[in-house]
Structure formats: C-alpha cells, structure tokens
Amino acid sequence: MKSISEIVQDRPLYAASPEMSVEDAARQMAENKIGAVPVVSENRLVGIFSERDVVTRVIARGLDPKKTIIKEVMTTKIVVAQSDETYDSCLTKMQKAHCRHLPVVSGDKLIGMVSLRDLLQIDLDEKERSLEYLESYIYTIPPGAAKRYKQE
Template identity: 40%
Template sequence: MNRCDALPANLEAEVSDTLRTLLKNKGRTVHTVAPEATVLEAVRKMNQARIGALLVMSGDDLVGIFTERDVLTRVVDQTRDPAATRVAEVMTSKPVVVTAAATVNEAMAVVSEKRCRHLPVVDEGRLIGLVSAGDLTHWVTRGHEYHIQDLVNYITGKYPG
C-alpha cells in the first residue's frame, strides 16, 4: 500500500460510518415543499430555516429537490416571476439519492462526482433524511477536533493516565 493511500485511524472511522449513524446524531428533520407551491413561498421557507434546499414531496413520494442553484439558474437567470412560478416548473426532478447504509465516504464521492450539495437519504425506499456536503464535511472533521484536543491535553499534561 502506498503510504498516501493510508488514512489515519480516526479519519478512517469517520468516513466509514454510515449515513444512518450520521442522521441519528444530526437529526432527521427534513424541510419539504409541495410541487404546487410558488418559488417565492419556497424561498421564504428556505430563508426562514436558513437552509439551501427543500425536498419536493407529493404525499409520501419524493418528486424532486429545490435548491438555491435552481433559484439562480431557472428563475433569476430566466427572469421568471417567483410569485407566479411553481416549484414543479423549476425543481430538479429525480434527485440523486443515497441509502442509509451508504458510508460517509461513499456519500462524499457521490457529492463530488454528481456535483450536488444535498443528498436525500432513503431506507427501504422510504425517505428518512437529507445530508448536505457540509454535514458530511462536519462529520469527518469532528473526529479531527477530538484527536487534536487529545494531543493538546497530552502535551499540556492534562491527558488521563
């Protein structure tokens, strides 16, 4: 094995955690919007929740995702009226999804390869959550924070043992 291929043990543990584990810690709150809602209503909902995407649901079915990028490229750039445009007209249909059993590393690869920032998470075909590129990055870096604190404690003599 090339030494560049080896991951530090704490990083390896973080990226091999499943999305199910990440969602248990992050929470499973999912912000949604109906396809018939206006873009203006959806954007207000996103601003209020301070989020970058809404899952578009028709009943229990995921029919799309509406993101900040959709607002910029399909509404603003095309000079559409947000108060008159329906989410269904400008959402991203058939969003890329991942399963709850996928690892953080696999999800990061999907985000990178598909160039999307938000991934709906499904379990046995049922929507159970949403993870963002930021969630994935935070999950991995939190392991580094613990490791750094352990090193600081060791150096300063506060390390148990």
C-alpha cells in the same frame, strides 16, 4: 464513523410540494436556514429544489417566483443516499453528481437531507477530536521517556 441515518435522525425534515410557489419554497428555506428541500408528492420523492435552482432556473430566466411552481424548475435527476451509507460514500456521490445536498432514504421512505456542509463539519469535528487526543498523549509523556524507549 456514523452512518448517514445517524446523522439525520434527530433533525427536522422540511419538504415541499411540487405545486408550491418558488417564493414560498425560498421563504421556507430561508426561515429554516437550509439550502435545499426535497420535493415530495404522494409520499414519493419526485425532485429536489435548491438555492441554485432559484438562481439559475428562476431569476436568471426572468421568471416570477410568485407565479412559478417548483415542479417547473426543480431538479428531477435525483441522487440519493441510502440510510446505511457512510460519510465517504456520500461525499463521493456529491462529488460525482456536482451537488451539495442529498436526500437520505431508507428503502422508499425519505428520512432526511444531508448537505456537504454537514459532512465537512463532521469531518472537522473528528479531526479536532483526534488532534486533542494526540496532543494529550504527547503532553503526558514524561520528559526523557521517548529517548529511553528509542534506546531499548
């Protein structure tokens, strides 16, 4: 199984500034088809801003997305994945934290983001490969061969 750093290494990393408006951040997320952005200040991860934050902390409170800046509504209790962590470890972290996105760090450096959807797609791809392998194995056994092996 790949480490998380291998999963995010070839992907673009989009980030937002704490001073960015919610409207601009939401537009960036929509344009890049992402559900969350890490919030970075002076090369330091200071929060994460997600679609859920837009709904629960901006729209539901009646705030104006044009006038509201991210640092006022971002999630600051950040759960991160270390670059050498496994898929299973990240899924467990997401489950415990009730979150769908994890910033991926190597030491103090932000290197990417991974989503629950990313991890589930990897799991599905691996299961499909295993199924294809098993099907090819099953269909290449000559007729009667399984019976012969059983009798021996």
